[in-house]
Amino acid sequence: MVSALTKNDSDSMRSGVSRYAKRLKDLSDEAAEIRRRHLKGELSTAEAEKRLAELRNRHVSFIDRFF
Incomplete structure (x- = not known):
């Protein structure tokens, strides 16, 4: 079965990535x-x-989930 990402799915993924990117930046800092x-x-x-x-x-646990 093939499923397409909707705009909402894409926005949700993007916000999740940006949240992880911010946490990773905070750890690095x-x-x-x-x-x-x-x-x-x-x-x-x-x-x-x-x-x-x-x-x-x-x-x-955050780092494990990230990778």
Whole structure:
């Protein structure tokens, strides 16, 4: 059976993609901030690793769904 996407289906998919794109951008920005603070010496290596791991674990289900 062949089905065609309607305009509403297409708009719904587009809004879902843009929502994921925004969340991925937010994750990227948070990780970049952690790296920046580490390079400036505001965070130790251990603290930066911990925060990056927490960031990854906090959003693991989002990242799994994205890929």
